[in-house]
Amino acid sequence: MRFASLVIDRRPAPVVIADDLQRFVEVRHLLPGFDGDMIDLIAQVPLPDQQFAAAVQRTDRWQAIGTHELLAPLEVRRNIFCVGKNYHEHAREFSQSGFDTSAQQGELAPPAPVVFTKPASTVVAHRATVKAFEHLTSQLDYEVELAVVIGKPGRGISKADALQHVWGYTIVNDFTARDLQQKHRQWFIGKSLDTFCPMGPYLVSAHGIDSANLNVRCWINDELRQNANTKDLIFDIPTIIETLSAGMTLLPGDVIATGTPAGVGIGFKPPRFLKKGDVMKLEIDHLGSLVNTIG
Numbered sequence: 001m002r003f004a005s006l007v008i009d010r011r012p013a014p015v016v017i018a019d020d021l022q023r024f025v026e027v028r029h030l031l032p033g034f035d036g037d038m039i040d041l042i043a044q045v046p047l048p049d050q051q052f053a054a055a056v057q058r059t060d061r062w063q064a065i066g067t068h069e070l071l072a073p074l075e076v077r078r079n080i081f082c083v084g085k086n087y088h089e090h091a092r093e094f095s096q097s098g099f100d101t102s103a104q105q106g107e108l109a110p111p112a113p114v115v116f117t118k119p120a121s122t123v124v125a126h127r128a129t130v131k132a133f134e135h136l137t138s139q140l141d142y143e144v145e146l147a148v149v150i151g152k153p154g155r156g157i158s159k160a161d162a163l164q165h166v167w168g169y170t171i172v173n174d175f176t177a178r179d180l181q182q183k184h185r186q187w188f189i190g191k192s193l194d195t196f197c198p199m200g201p202y203l204v205s206a207h208g209i210d211s212a213n214l215n216v217r218c219w220i221n222d223e224l225r226q227n228a229n230t231k232d233l234i235f236d237i238p239t240i241i242e243t244l245s246a247g248m249t250l251l252p253g254d255v256i257a258t259g260t261p262a263g264v265g266i267g268f269k270p271p272r273f274l275k276k277g278d279v280m281k282l283e284i285d286h287l288g289s290l291v292n293t294i295g
Contacts, residue, residue: 001047001056002202002288003027003168005038007069014038016056017202023062030055038074038203039253042151042167048207072125073170073203074149074253079117080197081244082145082174084187085110086234086259093267113235113243116187118174118257122197129295130175131195132276137177140274140294143260144218144226144282146211147172148237149203150254157245162238165250166206171282171290172257173198178266178273198280198292199255209286211237216261219281220274228261235259 002017006024014037015024027041028034030052034041045052085091091109124130132140151167174191175198181190211230218226235243240256265272274280274294282290 001053001205001207003038003041003073003205004200004202005071005073005075006065007071012037012071012075014041018062022065024065024068025056025059025061025063029059029061039077042074042149043252046151047167047205070125070127070201072123072199073201074255076120076123076255077253078251079119080122080147080172080255080257082116082118082191082257083235083240083259084114084116086113087228087232087261088234089228089232089262090260090264090267091234093262093264109234113240115244116191118192118197121194122192123199124195124197124292126198126201126290126292128195128198128292130173130198130280130292131193132294133177133193134276136193137179138273139178139271141176141178141265142218142220142225142274142280143174143176143264144216144284145172145174145257145260146214146216146230146284146287147199148211148241148256148258150250150256151206151252153249153251155245155247155249157241157250159238159242162241163206163211165241166211166237167252168203168205169209169211169284169287170199170203170255171201171284171287172255173280173282173290173292174257174260178271198282198290200290201288204287214285214287217283218263219283221279222281226261226263228263230258232261233258
């Protein structure tokens with residue numbers, strides 16, 4: 001089931017998107033008395049939910065999407081949790097690029113998940129402009145990533161139980177200023193400028209999605225740059241959730257970006273950085289396509 005956030009009556013509203021991607025129904029028409037946002041829905045309705053699915057099937061309140069503005073799927077309330085260097089080939093290309101200040105000498109894959117965060121202010125929607133910040137950086141780079149959205153809260157979650165805490169999945173672009181990432185010897189500033197986390201277009205419920213076997217791709221100006229599968233993750237989603245929740249409570253609506261595969265700009269020799277006008281198209285099986293332009 002696909003969910004999205006649209007602007008309706010000048011406020012964000014969570015909606016279910018029809019299979020034809022042309023129509024929607026507001027969640028408030030499916031849940032009597034509901035007046036919240038997407039995170040409120042996530043907290044209130046664990047999926048799969050037979051009653052909710054039945055309400056979707058019998059509703060006659062479908063509307064054409066038309067000119068309704070599409071927002072990021074959810075208004076993130078906490079920093080986005082991100083995992084770095086989590087595909088073997090990308091870990092290798094990053095290690096050999098000269099931009100990695102986090103690795104020990106000779107290290108090609110991290111011994112434990114490398115975790116950093118991006119603030120909520122980085123999030124923008126499908127088709128939104130990603131700011132170039134030309135006065136701050138000249139080394140813009142893209143990263144397609146599968147993002148996990150937590151539904152059931154918890155701390156000390158085991159790998160065996162981890163997927164029970166996942167509500168759905170979406171796509172994020174862990175956009176990065178590589179020169180700032182290198183200059184500051186950590187990743188937060190280079191990955192946290194405003195607009196540096198395009199997200200969407202949809203939030204797809206976890207039911208029926210095999211997150212361990214999804215094709216992940218990125219095109220820059222119609223050139224395929226990244227092409228991998230989540231089966232190549234170094235640390236799988238259950239391991240990531242177990243690691244994050246060991247001493248920290250994960251909450252409904254928390255977003256976890258699981259890492260990017262090889263093919264980013266710094267992986268080329270010489271590096272191939274982005275500029276104003278470049279178009280990024282990110283695609284993951286079953287989740288749709290996330291398209292953004294640098295401006």
